[in-house]
Amino acid sequence: MSNNHKEKRISLTRYWTTRYLLTLCIGLTIVAFLSAIWIRHSTLQNRLNMLEFMGEELTNRLEDNATNIPSVGPPKGPNGNKVDPGMFRERQRFMDMGIDPTIYIVDTEGNILSMNHPKGPVVQQAIPDSVMSSESDVIKFKYEDSSQLYYAVKKEIVIDNKTVGYIIITETKEHLTHLNQEYSQLAIMIGCLALLGLGAIYFLSRRLAKPIKDVAYAAKQVQNGNYNIQLPDNIKEEEVYELVHSFKEMASRLQQLEAMRTELLAGVTHELKTPVTSISGLLQAIQDGVVEGDDQKEFIRMAVNETTKLKTMVGDLLAFNSFSVNSIPVKFENLEINQVIQETVTQWELTQDTEEIELTLVTLSEPRQVEIDLVRFQQVFTNLFTNSKQAMKGHGKIAVKLSETANDVIIRVIDTGMGIPTEEQTLIFERFYRGENKKYEVRGLGLGLPLSKMMAQSIRGDLRLIDSSENGTTFEVNIPKL
Known part of the structure; x- marks a missing residue:
């Protein structure tokens, strides 16, 4: 009510x-x-x-x-x-x-x-x-x-x-x-203490209230879309300083995300519009009789390819939204991790052109049982292998190394690609984010890594970027042991 x-x-x-x-x-x-x-x-x-x-x-x-x-x-x-x-x-x-x-x-x-x-x-x-x-x-x-x-x-x-x-x-x-x-002296002393205490309390309350009022005013500015807030830095109280500093960082982050959201929305719209425009143009050419015979078949094949790409991007959007609201069921199975990762690597090699890619696998010395959803697990590593191949532009080395701790199995995917720029490393798991190197070379919506992280978390694990430089990139997935 x-x-x-x-x-x-x-x-x-x-x-x-x-x-x-x-x-x-x-x-x-x-x-x-x-x-x-x-x-x-x-x-x-x-x-x-x-x-x-x-x-x-x-x-x-x-x-x-x-x-x-x-x-x-x-x-x-x-x-x-x-x-x-x-x-x-x-x-x-x-x-x-x-x-x-x-x-x-x-x-x-x-x-x-x-x-x-x-x-x-x-x-x-x-x-x-x-x-x-x-x-x-x-x-x-x-x-x-x-x-x-x-x-x-x-x-x-x-x-x-x-x-x-x-x-x-x-x-x-x-x-x-x-x-x-x-008694008169006692009354005078108590009165003086009361006045002194009142003055000190009023002064300290105002000193405490001022930065909080400033933060409240700044919050209203952020609410109205103005992220250029001004808050003082010369604050001696540690807790108040942390509050003000954290709010400034949050406002800066929101401003960055807002700009990114606008840019990414335009990028997603462009990525979806491109195959639709291509399909429309190819079919229009066939309908108008511009092409005939073998050219017509080639145009139809190209239209089918563009349709497949569009279907994939729409599927990624649907899958991402489903994982965001936890509406994708996860089926856990007890599996041996060495065997599972071997099958995942083999399947990916069979579906890819990997003649110029050297892929090595280092498994655990002893079998280890884990409880995972096999489909989600394979989707995570398929996406990581594909990203590594794109970063190496089709030729280089990919190493998959397994290790373990007291509670987890650690799987690292190490490639020799061109790496991720330092300024982009904190943003790679943001939805719809696409780095400058991929924006103009690789088609996509920027959902691969965010979706992979969600899948890893759905099977009680996690996906993290360990290191990236011009010599290569290392991703790590941890899976709890039984």
Whole structure:
């Protein structure tokens, strides 16, 4: 069912930029979230460590100067004298933690003797039993009438080797983990990374999209029949360079094939028209009484020959089309290759004038079974032998040599002809192609080698040109062994 709705397309730059940006944003969000958790945790640990240090400092100071523990009320020294309230503030400024913890001096029963916020909101709250009974220096706890989580740092006050009280420093978890500057810095860093990533993604997407857009535009030109495309060569990316270079090669090849197709079509038309014109002229001469007697018989013979040539060319066309669509049945048989090639060579010699041609055959040292279609096999080598004879202009040497590999039997046909020009060697298997040497000397459609290659492939083998020079040409056919 056809779909009349045209799917909406978006540009490659926009497509990748939006997806890369989405991926970047998700990644940066995860990084920011994990970073915030890590900063929060690190800040909590650092501040708790500093509170422990502060507690130890206060404890040591009290132990060095105190003879007794002050009672509840304004801070008092060990002798009952008033303690300078700045003692607490000096320690806090020294720590410079950005928080204002509550510092208690308590006796061993947990009774508050002194604190740095005597008028604060928690003065009336006793130290929880969980804090007093804990053996740890850092304790998490909650007051009974509050859901807020607190941390407490507890340090013993030891005078004359006797524990007489504790320094307890408390602060809420919220205050211990509260940060403004660090979160702002993290937000600025994440924002800068996002902008940098967006710029890099956009630039790289455009850089990737440009050569692809150029190739797409060039493809439209080729589609419209314009093969003179211009694509840049200064591309650093290997894959993009390969794409552009391959497309340029393809366009050049298509241009070459298009010119060849036009030329070959004209050649095929001429080759088919020539025998038709000859037949028509010969029969017209007989009909008009221009020739009589023996001349008339000769004209009829010539017309029959031209008809045979025309029939052969039309047969080649039909056979080639049939092989192109795989409509020719192939009948495989198990045969001994030495015997088959010997029979093929003999049959060809019997049907050709080979008095000035020296044909030699080198078979395998041991019999080898192959599975082939005998008719197609013989057609391939008959065509190769005939081409060799034409290349040698009726006199020279043809050698047929058999060898084998682990999987294949290799058959080489080597002649001493004039060879195939280097510039034509890549085109000899193109349909309807005829080289310059054959174009004006040998009649035909240029289907012999393409058809032979198709026949070789139809019996699971292949036909290749191995070498060609002014000293001769070598073709190779490989056939799988059983």
